[in-house]
Amino acid sequence: MNDKDKAKTVRKGLYWIIIGRETRYAPWFLGRKKSYRLLPPTREQFIELAKVRKDLELRPSETGSKQEKDTLVVDPSGKAKGKLYLNSGECMIKNPDSTTLSWMIELAHELNGRVVDYAGRAYTSPTEYYLHPEDKEVLENRGLTLPK
Numbered sequence: 001m002n003d004k005d006k007a008k009t010v011r012k013g014l015y016w017i018i019i020g021r022e023t024r025y026a027p028w029f030l031g032r033k034k035s036y037r038l039l040p041p042t043r044e045q046f047i048e049l050a051k052v053r054k055d056l057e058l059r060p061s062e063t064g065s066k067q068e069k070d071t072l073v074v075d076p077s078g079k080a081k082g083k084l085y086l087n088s089g090e091c092m093i094k095n096p097d098s099t100t101l102s103w104m105i106e107l108a109h110e111l112n113g114r115v116v117d118y119a120g121r122a123y124t125s126p127t128e129y130y131l132h133p134e135d136k137e138v139l140e141n142r143g144l145t146l147p148k
Contacts, residue, residue, distance in 0.1 A: 010097060010101050010126050014117065014118045016091060016114055016116055017084070017108045018047075018114040019108075019113035020113070021134055022036070023036055036141070038090070040088075040090050041086075041111045049111065056076075057073075058071050059074060070087075073091070080099050106123065110126065111147060120136070120138065120144075131148075
């Protein structure tokens, strides 16, 4: 693999679209420790976005719990090959290609959110990322090393 191919390679792992986070505190008898929950876009937000974008479609999925099945968010034109899994707790994909990651970044931008990976990096393109201040606080609180 030459340097040009390496630059276009997307890191393997899980990626999420998030629109914010919720901070919670444990009860006093557990030491009031902070915990964080990343907030995904809602199904309703995706439905509204699908009305104005031709490259967005929501489909039912067989995955998920008995109480709540996941919703697949796909590109019906076929340019972005990956499928986003959407439920009340997350909007995620595993190992996207660069085209799918670019599509996710566009969707996140229109939803006033961001795309983050498993290490807390927020992406502006498939190969460029930064550490969002909110994500930095979460990583430091969890005692995790900050990405480079």
